[in-house]
Amino acid sequence: QVQLVESGGGSVQAGGSLRVSCTASGFTYSGYCMGWFRQAPGKEHEEREGVAVMYTGGGATYYSDSVKGRFTISEDNAKNTVYLQMNNLKPEDTAVYYCAADGIPMVAGTFDYWGQGTQVTVSS
Secondary structure, eight states: OOEEEEEEOEEEETTOOEEEEEEEESSOOTTOEEEEEEEOTTOOGGGOEEEEEEETTTOOEEEOTTTTTTEEEEEEGGGTEEEEEEOSOOGGGOEEEEEEESSSTTOGGGOOEEOOOEEEEEEO
């Protein structure tokens, strides 16, 4: 059974940093497209925005234009874990952040597996 367990997140002032983690189990970790989407307040499930994804096992990375240069996706293969380091956070980054696996990069509707979500709140 595939499981994606997220941790991290929280509240921070604008300009601050946070890191969220996603640990995967139940599938062969390496070679999957895995990463982060977010659902901003007032947005519907179908409006989840791709933030950063990667092909695990050292593959390509993808970022949305809104986070490029501020967020970094990385992994620890030994722990089957993907991280999202978020720096210089802005109030518009406030959202529930979801980990997802097995899909087309940055296309939320194609991902088969999802974590439970973790809240990130950035105050001005």
